[in-house]
Amino acid sequence: MTSLRLAAILMAGFALLLLLTVMVPQRRTIGDAEFLDLLDRNDTVAFALETLGLGSVATSPPFFAVVAFLLLVLICVIIDRFGVTLRRIRFRPPSEQTLLLRAEKAATSIGQAPKNWSKSAKAVLEGFGFAAAPVGSQAVWAVKHRYAILGFPVFHVSFLLIFAGGVQIYLTRSVAAVRVVEGQAFQTEQAFVVRQPLWGALPKLSLFVEQVNVQHEEGEVVHLGATISGNAGRQELWVNHPARFAATSILVTGAGLSPELWIQDKEGFTADRVAIVVNAKGGDSTTISLVDGITELTLAPLPLEKPLPSRDELAGNPVSIVGRYANAQPVAGILKTGERLPVGDLVVVLDDLRYWVALRIVTERGGGWLIAGFFLAVVGLIWRLVWFRREVAVTVKDQTVEIWGRSELYTHRFDVELEAIAEVLRKELATAAEEKNS
Amino acid sequence: MTALFAAFFWTTLVFYALAVGAQVFGEVFDKPRWAGIGHILAGIGLVVHTVLVGWRWAISGHVPTIGNFENALFGAWFIVVMTLWAGRKRRYPLLAAGALPFALLIMGGGAMSDTAIRPMVASLKSFWLYIHIFFAWLAYGAYTVACGAGIAYLTKNRKKTDTPAETLNRLDELMFRSTVFGFITDTVMIAAGSIWAKDLWGSYWSWDPVETWSLLSWLVYGIALHLRITLGWRGRRLAWLVVLAIIGVLISFWGVNLVMEGSSHVFNVG
Numbered sequence: 236m237t238s239l240r241l242a243a244i245l246m247a248g249f250a251l252l253l254l255l256t257v258m259v260p261q262r263r264t265i266g267d268a269e270f271l272d273l274l275d276r277n278d279t280v281a282f283a284l285e286t287l288g289l290g291s292v293a294t295s296p297p298f299f300a301v302v303a304f305l306l307l308v309l310i311c312v313i314i315d316r317f318g319v320t321l322r323r324i325r326f327r328p329p330s331e332q333t334l335l336l337r338a339e340k341a342a343t344s345i346g347q348a349p350k351n352w353s354k355s356a357k358a359v360l361e362g363f364g365f366a367a368a369p370v371g372s373q374a375v376w377a378v379k380h381r382y383a384i385l386g387f388p389v390f391h392v393s394f395l396l397i398f399a400g401g402v403q404i405y406l407t408r409s410v411a412a413v414r415v416v417e418g419q420a421f422q423t424e425q426a427f428v429v430r431q432p433l434w435g436a437l438p439k440l441s442l443f444v445e446q447v448n449v450q451h452e453e454g455e456v457v458h459l460g461a462t463i464s465g466n467a468g469r470q471e472l473w474v475n476h477p478a479r480f481a482a483t484s485i486l487v488t489g490a491g492l493s494p495e496l497w498i499q500d501k502e503g504f505t506a507d508r509v510a511i512v513v514n515a516k517g518g519d520s521t522t523i524s525l526v527d528g529i530t531e532l533t534l535a536p537l538p539l540e541k542p543l544p545s546r547d548e549l550a551g552n553p554v555s556i557v558g559r560y561a562n563a564q565p566v567a568g569i570l571k572t573g574e575r576l577p578v579g580d581l582v583v584v585l586d587d588l589r590y591w592v593a594l595r596i597v598t599e600r601g602g603g604w605l606i607a608g609f610f611l612a613v614v615g616l617i618w619r620l621v622w623f624r625r626e627v628a629v630t631v632k633d634q635t636v637e638i639w640g641r642s643e644l645y646t647h648r649f650d651v652e653l654e655a656i657a658e659v660l661r662k663e664l665a666t667a668a669e670e671k672n673s
Numbered sequence: 674m675t676a677l678f679a680a681f682f683w684t685t686l687v688f689y690a691l692a693v694g695a696q697v698f699g700e701v702f703d704k705p706r707w708a709g710i711g712h713i714l715a716g717i718g719l720v721v722h723t724v725l726v727g728w729r730w731a732i733s734g735h736v737p738t739i740g741n742f743e744n745a746l747f748g749a750w751f752i753v754v755m756t757l758w759a760g761r762k763r764r765y766p767l768l769a770a771g772a773l774p775f776a777l778l779i780m781g782g783g784a785m786s787d788t789a790i791r792p793m794v795a796s797l798k799s800f801w802l803y804i805h806i807f808f809a810w811l812a813y814g815a816y817t818v819a820c821g822a823g824i825a826y827l828t829k830n831r832k833k834t835d836t837p838a839e840t841l842n843r844l845d846e847l848m849f850r851s852t853v854f855g856f857i858t859d860t861v862m863i864a865a866g867s868i869w870a871k872d873l874w875g876s877y878w879s880w881d882p883v884e885t886w887s888l889l890s891w892l893v894y895g896i897a898l899h900l901r902i903t904l905g906w907r908g909r910r911l912a913w914l915v916v917l918a919i920i921g922v923l924i925s926f927w928g929v930n931l932v933m934e935g936s937s938h939v940f941n942v943g
Contacts, residue, residue, distance in 0.1 A: 239903050246896055253889040257882045264882065293880045404877065458795040474795035475872050486875045597875035605877055609864035616860060620853045620898075644902065647846040 237308070237315040245305045252301060256292045260284070263291070306398055313388050323384050323624070331371030338374075338630040342637035345629075345660055349667040352636055356629040359660045363652070365627060375629045383643075386619025389611055396608030403601025406434040407482075411596040415444045416493040416510040417461070417589050423483070423596050438483045438598045441465050447490055447590035448473070449543055456543050459487050461592045482600050489593035491515055492537055492544075494554045497584040498525050506581060512591045513537055513554070530581055533557040549588040558583055625649050627656060636664060674788045681725050686780060688718030689753070689773050696770035700828060708766040712757065715769045719753050726750050733790045738806050739797060745783025748810050748926075749776040755814035756821060765847060766840070767828055772821025775919070801869035808862040813922055815855030816894070820919040822847040823912035830909060845907050848915050852901075856894050863887060883925060890921035 262270040262284075270290060274281040284290030292298055328334075349355075353369045360367040360377040367377035411426035423440040431437070442465035450458035460473035463485065470478035477484040491513065498507040507525045514521065514536045522533040535555040544552060550572040559565040560579020568576035570585040577583075625642035638657050642649035674682065692715035699707025726747055729737045737743035756772040759765065826844040829836040866884070867877045878884060897914045900906040906914070 239899070243896065243899065246892060246899075250889055250892050250896070253885055253892065256880055257885045257889070261880065263880060401878075410875065452792045455792060456795075457792050458798060473798075475799040475869075477872060477875070484871075484875055486873075595875050602871065602877065606868065609860075609867070613857065613860055613864065616857045620857065645846060645850065647842045648850075 237312045242305075242308050242312070245301060245308060248301050249305060252292055252298050255289060259289045259292065261290060261292065263293075302398070306395065309391055309394055313391055316387070320384055320388060324382050326366055326368070326378065326381065328368060328370045328376035331374050334370055334374040334376060334628045335630055335632070338628065338632065338637050338639055342630065342639040343657060345636045345638055345657055346664045347668060348631045348634050348636045349664060349671055351667060352631060352664060353629075355663045355667055356636070356660060359656060359663055360627060360629070362659070363656055370628075373631045377627045377629075378624065379626075380622040380624050383619060383622040383624045386615045386617070386622070388615075390615025390619055393608045393611035393615055396604050396611060398608075400601040400604030400606075400608060403604065404599045407432050407601065408597070408599040409435075409437050411437065412488075412593065413596065414491075414512045414591050414593045416495075416512060416591045417444050417447045419444055419510065420465075426594075426596055432598070435598075438480075438596065440467055440480055440483065440596075442467070442485075444592060445469075447592045449490065449545065449590065451545050459490055459543075459592075461487055461594075483596060483598040486595045486597065487592060488595050490543055491591050491593075492549065492552065493589050493591040494534065494585055495587040495589060496525075496532070496556075497586045498530060499582045499584060501580060501582075508586075510589060510591075526581065529561055530578060530583075531559045532578075532583065543590075546590075549590075552588055554585055554588070556583060556585075620644070623649075625652075627653065629660065636660070678725070678728065681721055681728070682780075682784065685718050685722045685725060686777060688714050688721065689777050689780075692718060693770045693773050693777070696767050700767055700770070705766065711769050712760060715753060715757055715773060719750075719757060722746075722750050722753065729790075735793045736803065736806075738802065739791050739793065741786035742783040742788045744806075744926075745779045745786070748813060749780045749783075751810040751814040752776040752779070752817045755811075755818050759818050759822075759847060759851065765822065765825060765844060767825035768818070768821050768847075770821075771824030771828075772817050775817045775820070775923075796873060799869055799872060801865055801872070805862055805865040805869055808858045808865060809926075812855045812859035812862055813926060815851045815858060816915075816919055816922050819848050819851035819855060819915040822851060823914075823916040826912040827909065827916070830912075841908070845911065848911055849901055849907075852894055852897060852915055856891070856898060859887075859891050859894065863891060886921065886925035890918070890925050893918045893921050 260270065260273060265273075270284070273290075274285055288295035288297070353372075353375050356375040357367045357369065357377075360375065363379075365377035365379045366381070367375055370376045408430060409432040410429040411423060412429055413421055413423075413426035415421045420441065420443040423438050423442070428437065442463045445462040445464055448458075448460040448462065448471070449456060450460075458473060460471060460476075462469070462471050463478060464470075467480045470480075472478035472485055472487055474487050477486040479485075492515075493510045493512055495510040496508070497505055498509075500506050507530075509523065509525060511521055511523060511532075511534055513534050516536050516538055518536045520533050520535050522531060524531050533556070535557075537552060537554065553569045553571050555567070555569050556576055557565050557567045558576060558578030560581060563579050566576065566578050568583075570576055570583075572585055572588055575582050575584045623642060623644040625640060627638065627640035629636060629638050631637070638653070638660065640649065640653045640656075692711040695707045695711035695714055699705060699711065726737060729743065729746060733739075733743075737747045752772060753776050756769055756776075760768040822844050826841060826848065829844065830841060866887075870879065870884075871877045897906075897911070897918060900914070901911055
């Protein structure tokens with residue numbers, strides 16, 4: 236279970252699954268309608284996408300199996316290497332005999348060994364940032380960044396945190412969508428549920444949309460937000476800056492215009508009032524029943540030249556209405572703010588044109604684990620890959636000082652460092668030898 | 674773009690192309706001096722390129738990050754800066770020849786996109802944009818340097834050449850160090866993008882094609898690091914790996930939006 240080959244095979248398998256996720260049409264990417272259309276076209280395609288699960292790779296059993304197996308291997312590797320890691324971070328030099336044997340294979344001669352050669356060697360190595368200690372009478376051993384290896388478990392443990400966060404999010408995530416006219420209240424429980432949580436319930440918030448905020452720049456909409464309030468407090472939300480109420484985020488996803496219609500009888504008394512969410516050009520018409528079903532109104536998509544006019548420009552936009560009173564013939568009209576359309580015994584008045592805002596209500600838990608995992612991953616990578624463990628040994632053989640070293644990573648860079656250490660040590664030893672002679 | 678801006682733009686490309694040509698010429702005709710000339714030409718091109726980036730920044734009023742053209746302009750700048758910095762001591766012959774073609778490719782592709790200046794739209798008005806984009810460019814620049822070093826290594830390591838082992842070792846180490854740097858910055862990029870996605874779309878991860886390709890690319894480089902650190906892959910094997918791995922980077926940055934629908938990644942804001 237701790238074999239690198241197994242880990243490599245699993246990583247390659249995971250990579251293959253990721254490749255399938257981008258090469259094969261996925262339901263969540265292309266949308267339900269287009270996905271179902273694909274299934275209808277061809278039985279083989281339907282078999283591959285639906286039966287084999289290739290249309291939802293990220294939530295398919297093979298995907299979960301590979302991820303679970305990878306994490307299992309990861310846990311086994313971390314546990315397996317725990318002892319080795321602990322041993323390697325201790326400052327524990329090898330035996331003198333081991334150092335001398337290694338020196339025979341790879342050492343570079345520096346010069347003659349004066350009396351206090353080991354003291355000089357220790358001082359030079361410590362000057363280069365190593366932790367050094369004499370080993371017996373013929374060797375000095377030094378190590379630098381011996382804690383660098385801790386970066387390995389830190390980085391790999393981060394995957395466990397990310398996985399835990401991902402699982403918790405998957406189980407607790409709920410998504411709902413609602414369109415609310417400014418000046419209206421809404422309950423999150425009454426929103427259209429896009430995704431039910433597998434654990435827990437939908438959030439219960441009562442909120443009121445005070446105002447929709449639209450920012451224009453050179454005639455284009457450059458920002459969109461809303462001000463909402465309720466028993467949970469008052470917040471301003473914008474695209475990229477959702478409102479947060481505990482584990483629930485409320486995001487702005489769109490906006491449009493909403494005619495406010497008054498239905499009056501012949502005496503001028505108001506029989507009904509409503510603000511209707513109407514689509515923009517290209518969308519569907521909106522049909523509603525008013526006055527206990529007596530009147531049916533159909534509002535066509537608004538023929539706006541710009542997607543969302545500024546508040547100053549709202550009043551001038553026309554609204555196309557087709558009204559039917561009881562079983563009478565429908566009556567059509569195009570109204571601007573303040574204008575009236577008789578529909579049978581009633582009169583439809585366009586009182587105002589306001590904004591509506593589309594909100595996405597997302598509740599989930601586990602994001603904290605995810606972010607902690609990201610942080611640990613970066614820390615672990617820097618720890619493991621930027622600081623690297625290296626050892627240097629200075630030994631004496633036949634009155635000749637020799638130096639050798641080894642590095643986990645960046646061998647060329649270490650060779651340059653070793654040459655520099657050797658050069659400094661050579662000068663130190665030469666100076667010590669001169670002092671002795673004088 | 675205006676005629677003057679276009680003139681600067683094409684001047685930059687010309688200098689980069691000349692730099693590549695000089696280094697290739699020096700390699701083919703065994704004239705080592707031309708490697709240094711290529712480096713100088715790339716440096717001149719970078720000066721003009723820097724003026725372009727600053728110019729675009731000044732007239733647009735925002736960091737050049739909106740749309741394929743601005744991303745290409747600024748991203749290629751990072752590639753060239755990192756290539757020249759890595760090769761500053763002239764110890765890596767052919768490095769510019771290996772890496773700069775990617776800058777040329779990206780800038781050329783960007784020039785074919787809509788170059789109009791657009792206001793910063795709502796979906797990009799986030800502090801996380803700068804972190805995500807900055808680390809993305811660092812990562813892709815580093816991967817490109819690794820690829821360039823890989824190409825240089827493979828060229829120098831042919832049977833009929835007598836390239837010193839010292840040169841090959843340096844190139845090998847540059848491949849590895851660039852990959853390490855790219856991997857670390859790639860990790861930050863993905864993490865920052867995920868946190869940003871939560872604010873923008875309400876979800877840390879949506880299996881968006883660009884997201885998935887970037888994860889796939891990250892995984893490939895992770896496998897490369899494993900092979901190097903644990904199995905000791907170096908030399909030609911590592912070189913081929915980093916040269917082929919750049920394909921994933923090019924696809925995730927460029928190719929996905931060209932051939933696939935369904936991505937919410939706003940590279941090209943309309």
